[in-house]
Amino acid sequence: MAVNGSKKKKSGQGIPGPTNPMVTPMLTDQYQFTMAYTYWKAGKHQERAVFDLYFRKNPFGGEYTVFAGLEECVRFVANYKLNEEDIDYIKNNLSVSCEDGFLDYLRRIDCSDVEVYAIPEGSVVFPKVPLLRIEGPIAVVQLLETPFVNLINFASLVSTNAARHRFVAGKTKTLLEFGLRRAQGPDGGVGASKYSYIGGFDATSNVAAGMLFGIPLRGTHSHAFVSSFMNLDEIKDKSLRKKDGSSTCKDFVSLVQSWLRKIERSNSLHGNFAETNQSELAAFTSYALAFPHNFLALVDTYDVMRSGIPNFCAVALALSDLGYKAIGIRLDSGDLAYLSCEVRKLFCSIEKEFGLPGFGKMSITASNDLNEETLDALNKQGHEIDAYGIGTYLVTCYAQAALGVVFKLVEINNKPRIKISEAVSKVTIPCKKRIYRLYGKDGYALVDILTGENEPSPKVGERILCRHPFEESKRAYVVPRKVEELLRCYCAGSSDKKEEILPPLKDIRERCIKQLEQMRSDHMRRLNPTPYKVSVSAKLYDFIHFLWLNEAPVGELR
């Protein structure tokens, strides 16, 4: 830590601050400051501590999690600094007995002596495995706990949720994140857009997220837009230039109307289009005049099959006359499976009737409170949907609104620490550790193994015993075909380690998609998935249990 300017700041040069300017050293729990003060009072604040950040249980009843949020943590650490306003607030709110020396100490701290090791963002990860290992002066690392857990918790949760939606939807569908309005606050929305993209979504409706992260944007119009129009007389400028620029259609409105009449009169379409809604027709026509290159209409404001679809087709056919290809429609209510099939049939009939190749293949987007279950149900019913717009259930992680990420002390001054608990699942795995992923002969990951920092690493072709950390009888020999060390250095602190470069968002997304594809299918299935194994080395196993017995009081039944 650059106290007294005695050490040159090395980490974080040129790394921008967190995306949300509200992520400052004050975004932490009060008890981090009371503890920091106590450490400082006791002269313990510079003691070197090692904390692990991990979760205990995969979310959504699944057996995998996508790790996300790392970049924001690194950006936070790289720019960690309290300002005078912060110090003033702490002075007035910590305690009447708070000494000025502590405030001076706070003024001087940064994270230049903090080391952060992490699994790369976008990786598939499992319970009990440290996603991050943070080493540094205990007072400083303690202050990082809350923001780190906050930044990882929701990010990993929503990436995982997105990955699960992708898994059910299938690779060929387009997935659109539409959740900003229902998200838990402004950056609940922005975060959801970013982390849904990492988890495999294709685009977002959130303009801020598009601008911040370069995520592709999607959006058409709302029901209010449709009902804000009265009739076609409202449209003043009716001209539309042909796509090839060769000439201009003077009255696009009449062209639309003539197509609507053709559709209505056609016997082969078997429609009942006698009274399509004129507000809707005016809205679609106006929208096409504004966006002839990407005309996509919401067709359920009045009645999908009797108004929305014929109105849409009339506009799409008129556009086609001028060389433009409409994109398709969005359904936001009703029986999506049934309606999508009916719409597809009609599109195909029009393709045939009017000799328009490709009209039948126009895109059908569905929205309206979709989630994993509804996607699964749609698949079972059969449908003709090409793209899903998913909001509330995705961005708020409605099925499970939080991931239980924890941040636990595993070593201080080179002495391993354990936190015991009556619930075995809450006992921590002590020591500064390394983590390896061992792969089998078919290329799939077999098991993650945690070892002490100084143990020899597992080697390809060499048999190694992998033990369940807490259950004596669960153990297996593995001969790995490939060994991957998972923790990499993202902040070197005052060590001379090489820091990883933060990859662009697209690379994180690609890593995630690739890792998910490489998972064995029994870990991925929605119903009764097989747990992926997380183990410890024989040496670490023995040490955990030695320490545990040492710390736990012997009970006495009375």
Add this chain to the structure above:
Amino acid sequence: MAVNGSKKKKSGQGIPGPTNPMVTPMLTDQYQFTMAYTYWKAGKHQERAVFDLYFRKNPFGGEYTVFAGLEECVRFVANYKLNEEDIDYIKNNLSVSCEDGFLDYLRRIDCSDVEVYAIPEGSVVFPKVPLLRIEGPIAVVQLLETPFVNLINFASLVSTNAARHRFVAGKTKTLLEFGLRRAQGPDGGVGASKYSYIGGFDATSNVAAGMLFGIPLRGTHSHAFVSSFMNLDEIKDKSLRKKDGSSTCKDFVSLVQSWLRKIERSNSLHGNFAETNQSELAAFTSYALAFPHNFLALVDTYDVMRSGIPNFCAVALALSDLGYKAIGIRLDSGDLAYLSCEVRKLFCSIEKEFGLPGFGKMSITASNDLNEETLDALNKQGHEIDAYGIGTYLVTCYAQAALGVVFKLVEINNKPRIKISEAVSKVTIPCKKRIYRLYGKDGYALVDILTGENEPSPKVGERILCRHPFEESKRAYVVPRKVEELLRCYCAGSSDKKEEILPPLKDIRERCIKQLEQMRSDHMRRLNPTPYKVSVSAKLYDFIHFLWLNEAPVGELR
């Protein structure tokens, strides 16, 4: 709207921007911009539109909702302005055919011509009642939809969740919001702190929220803090000045140890304290040396009754010798009802044994995944808990992670609009409306009634017919003893209406607590609460159904 500078900006003078700097005009859905462009292309962008913001169903299976988030909306509107970077991004991402004139238009817009009417923040509200009515040029108001819904949705949800937790906990308990680390992103945490406070919580652990909003802070220490100590030898500075400053105890550590021996030897305490954990004792002693005025210890790192409590008592008794009064303990695991009773008994025994008045009344705080159900269960079991620290379930609104707030067009160019739907619950109530809350003779609110803007208002002592908006047979005469108009003007736009002053957070909280107390208990109970009635005037009823029939296509069964 101050297009061409022809109108002097009036609203929003001196109102600061939104708390989160990420809340900008870009925090909206892409389709708001595509619609704005289409309106502009069609020359419709200045048409005066009226939108209602409301929700359809109370959250958490209850029959009431606390309205929150208004201040952030007003701050957003008062500072609405796109910058050149925003314009550039829109230019490059909206459409190849986007005309420069539209970008010029975007450059010039602000909300000086937008009127915002709202129910005061902190009010108890009900489904279908407009919480906000927004009037202005359709293109601008449309752009506000997403941020408004985002800002109200989570705010109201979490305030309601907090109010529900308060209802179960009872008025006398202290409620602490401890959720930052598990919240959905950084300002999911900050927002949860603010809106939990409005809903009746007393304090937060979130330092940023304390600093931003003046919410009282609470916090002690973690399990990691306890296990970061090895033993009492670590404590170098053992001196502690008496509270009255009269002298200094040179060896506070020895004083603690001597008290621990007294506790251990006492027959009347019936304890089994032979081996309290020394890490824990060192941690507590250090904490007391740093915070002698507010010593509160987490006692469950090793074993509550056999280590944590005797260690705590030894330190508290030593502090007492020096004139300090310890605050109490926190339990974060185990059977909270049982442990709290055991702890209380021991505190009382110590009070008696050592003649220390007040020792038995020390505060017992409980945490560990608490929610409405666990609070209810604790009440049924009987317990001695004084304060609850509530995190995950409160701040993520785990029981229901989103409120379905919507934003619907009800009028354009003075023409009422309706959005029909096969689901009656989704049909909108058209027209620019007024809302009144009618009170009965016992002082309780009886019914909310929506009327057309120009209808005469309900009068005290005069009988008025209140009709269910959609169910013909549900109607009742009411003779109100008090009539309260709910919508007030927060942004006057270019009208000459008087704007409400934004009240301080404390006043919002007080309004909320008072309104909740004034609710009839059958609306508030957790099991099968009675729905509060929301009605429309006879005139509005007739108009809704006239418009509905007019817009809905007549079905044809084939």
